[in-house]
Amino acid sequence: MKKNELEIVKEIRNRFFFPESLGIGIGDDSALIKLKNPALLTTDLMIEGVHFDFAYTSFYHLGFKIVSINVSDIYATGGDFKGFLFSAGLPETISDEELKDLFDGIDKALSYYDGYLIGGDLSRSEKVVLSGVALGECDKPVLRKGAEPGDTIFITSPTGLSSAGLSLLKSFSEEEKSLIKKIKDFDNFNELNDKFGSSINELIERHLMPKARNPHKFRKIAKAMMDISDGLLIDLYRLCEESDVGAEIYLDKLPVISSILKTAEYLNTDPMNFVLSGGEDYELLVISAEDKAIEFGLIPIGKIVETKGIYLLDPLKGKISAKPEGWQHF
Amino acid sequence: MKKNELEIVKEIRNRFFFPESLGIGIGDDSALIKLKNPALLTTDLMIEGVHFDFAYTSFYHLGFKIVSINVSDIYATGGDFKGFLFSAGLPETISDEELKDLFDGIDKALSYYDGYLIGGDLSRSEKVVLSGVALGECDKPVLRKGAEPGDTIFITSPTGLSSAGLSLLKSFSEEEKSLIKKIKDFDNFNELNDKFGSSINELIERHLMPKARNPHKFRKIAKAMMDISDGLLIDLYRLCEESDVGAEIYLDKLPVISSILKTAEYLNTDPMNFVLSGGEDYELLVISAEDKAIEFGLIPIGKIVETKGIYLLDPLKGKISAKPEGWQHF
Numbered sequence: 001m002k003k004n005e006l007e008i009v010k011e012i013r014n015r016f017f018f019p020e021s022l023g024i025g026i027g028d029d030s031a032l033i034k035l036k037n038p039a040l041l042t043t044d045l046m047i048e049g050v051h052f053d054f055a056y057t058s059f060y061h062l063g064f065k066i067v068s069i070n071v072s073d074i075y076a077t078g079g080d081f082k083g084f085l086f087s088a089g090l091p092e093t094i095s096d097e098e099l100k101d102l103f104d105g106i107d108k109a110l111s112y113y114d115g116y117l118i119g120g121d122l123s124r125s126e127k128v129v130l131s132g133v134a135l136g137e138c139d140k141p142v143l144r145k146g147a148e149p150g151d152t153i154f155i156t157s158p159t160g161l162s163s164a165g166l167s168l169l170k171s172f173s174e175e176e177k178s179l180i181k182k183i184k185d186f187d188n189f190n191e192l193n194d195k196f197g198s199s200i201n202e203l204i205e206r207h208l209m210p211k212a213r214n215p216h217k218f219r220k221i222a223k224a225m226m227d228i229s230d231g232l233l234i235d236l237y238r239l240c241e242e243s244d245v246g247a248e249i250y251l252d253k254l255p256v257i258s259s260i261l262k263t264a265e266y267l268n269t270d271p272m273n274f275v276l277s278g279g280e281d282y283e284l285l286v287i288s289a290e291d292k293a294i295e296f297g298l299i300p301i302g303k304i305v306e307t308k309g310i311y312l313l314d315p316l317k318g319k320i321s322a323k324p325e326g327w328q329h330f
Numbered sequence: 331m332k333k334n335e336l337e338i339v340k341e342i343r344n345r346f347f348f349p350e351s352l353g354i355g356i357g358d359d360s361a362l363i364k365l366k367n368p369a370l371l372t373t374d375l376m377i378e379g380v381h382f383d384f385a386y387t388s389f390y391h392l393g394f395k396i397v398s399i400n401v402s403d404i405y406a407t408g409g410d411f412k413g414f415l416f417s418a419g420l421p422e423t424i425s426d427e428e429l430k431d432l433f434d435g436i437d438k439a440l441s442y443y444d445g446y447l448i449g450g451d452l453s454r455s456e457k458v459v460l461s462g463v464a465l466g467e468c469d470k471p472v473l474r475k476g477a478e479p480g481d482t483i484f485i486t487s488p489t490g491l492s493s494a495g496l497s498l499l500k501s502f503s504e505e506e507k508s509l510i511k512k513i514k515d516f517d518n519f520n521e522l523n524d525k526f527g528s529s530i531n532e533l534i535e536r537h538l539m540p541k542a543r544n545p546h547k548f549r550k551i552a553k554a555m556m557d558i559s560d561g562l563l564i565d566l567y568r569l570c571e572e573s574d575v576g577a578e579i580y581l582d583k584l585p586v587i588s589s590i591l592k593t594a595e596y597l598n599t600d601p602m603n604f605v606l607s608g609g610e611d612y613e614l615l616v617i618s619a620e621d622k623a624i625e626f627g628l629i630p631i632g633k634i635v636e637t638k639g640i641y642l643l644d645p646l647k648g649k650i651s652a653k654p655e656g657w658q659h660f
Contacts, residue, residue: 029474029556034369045459050454076359083371123377126456131461134369135369135371164574183371
């Protein structure tokens with residue numbers, strides 16, 4: 001990198017606008033934001049070699065994703081996203097173009113979520129380390145606590161797309177990986193269609209550039225909520241622990257999309273591993289007592305029950321106690 | 331480490347109390363805090379090999395310092411500190427005791443600053459990476475902008491202690507370093523007194539466990555403020571850039587404490603390098619038009635002037651244009 005820290009910060013300040021009516025953005029010791037409601041705060045790390053691999057991940061993807069995974073936690077609490085703080089540890093070898101790509105991805109995501117960059121920190125680091133902080137606000141938070149026996153368990157989308165995408169990415173040749181790394185617009189990517197068809201795009205996009213699910217239409221009917229970041233089973237288990245209840249999932253109602261079936265076949269693995277235990281979908285688990293949740297496109301997959309634990313109801317095999325499995329960081 | 335992520339998070343939740351009247355702390359997708367005034371937010375990274383060296387730094391020191399350097403930015407904006415989010419990338423080799431030490435240090439600092447741990451993220455990482463986020467609140471922020479010609483430049487303490495401490499630490503033998511690493515209470519450390527005297531304690535403490543300076547007594551008379559994290563000259567230069575002014579520092583008024591003089595002599599270097607360009611003091615630069623600033627213990631060191639640039643006024647050599655030097659991260 002040719003630029004020094006002062007120059008980089010100056011460029012970032014010029015690029016990322018923050019309206020004075022909202023407060024004070026980048027450039028002072030701390031940012032100031034006026035909120036109408038209580039503040040919501042969350043932070044998430046992404047570390048090279050643990051959370052991503054530069055063989056197929058670009059700085060643009062990373063910029064977009066570090067925003068999404070943090071916004072997802074604000075949305076999962078039923079909040080509105082307002083501002084983002086971004087810190088990065090970057091190797092001295094990073095090029096000016098890569099640095100631009102990183103902030104292009106952040107910019108793209110902030111436009112998508114309608115929020116502002118308000119601060120951050122830059123440092124040298126051997127490996128790339130990204131830390132995001134999302135600030136939101138919320139009148140009535142929806143917590144993990146609040147689910148009661150009889151409530152319906154909904155998801156905002158089929159699950160497993162991100163982990164199926166990740167498994168595909170890992171299986172790719174170096175040449176295929178470097179094609180993926182160049183994608184900025186997944187809708188118009190078709191260079192691997194001959195081999196895989198276009199349906200893998202949604203899997204790879206969900207892994208590299210997930211979009212957090214905004215609950216503003218249905219948060220009023222949600223009794224409990226959280227995002228599916230570590231896997232459906234383990235996240236449902238956590239929600240149930242907080243609510244002091246159990247859950248039954250109807251396996252025949254759990255959506256398994258065709259691109260996951262194809263991927264599982266191609267990789268010779270069980271598609272249910274992706275659907276039940278795959279992480280990083282950044283969709284929402286929504287617990288509601290109201291049937292009209294379906295009107296908002298929410299997908300019912302089971303019921304909250306009194307007996308603690310997570311149970312899978314298989315039309316053929318009956319009731320199976322599920323071990324919550326998913327991404328644990330240690 | 332023997333514990334898994336769920337167990338660690340459970341322990342942290344049990345340990346770090348958050349009063350329900352203030353909101354919702356650790357354990358949900360995001361934390362919720364009720365504030366009376368606009369929110370202040372800041373974030374700072376600490377990365378192994380860049381910001382610290384485990385030869386003489388313990389996890390306890392790191393826990394304390396990651397809180398201090400973030401709180402310092404809230405104080406530097408004239409704010410009150412409320413909550414802290416803490417993320418860490420940690421190697422799998424970290425012991426349960428080291429992990430406890432890290433959170434002991436955070437706990438100690440949060441008690442000192444009277445704030446709460448409200449969230450965070452844990453991940454694996456090859457090198458230790460710490461990311462802190464401080465949330466504060468503020469009715470009337472004091473910015474870097476606001477200094478005007480004729481104002482007096484104050485500092486809240488002599489500078490250069492941290493960088494002199496760091497230089498000393500680097501010069502120590504491995505045995506001396508490992509003695510330092512064990513210190514939790516610098517007031518009662520005297521194992522190196524025979525060689526160095528007790529005066530080095532304040533330098534080493536300032537480097538390993540700095541205490542952010544609370545401005546609540548004098549923030550009303552401050553027109554501009556920032557913390558001295560990268561060095562007196564470079565930070566004053568930044569404040570002046572934001573205020574569109576210049577500054578004159580009277581070298582004969584700049585305090586140089588005896589432990590810095592002794593250290594400079596021992597290391598055969600110029601003490602003014604520490605005082606003018608040494609980073610990480612986490613004291614405050616305060617610009618005020620009011621003479622009574624002295625009543626609050628603030629030390630006048632110069633004047634804001636119209637001509638841009640930083641000038642050193644030496645009683646013998648006259649006026650010297652100073653190149654702002656200090657810690658730049660790239």
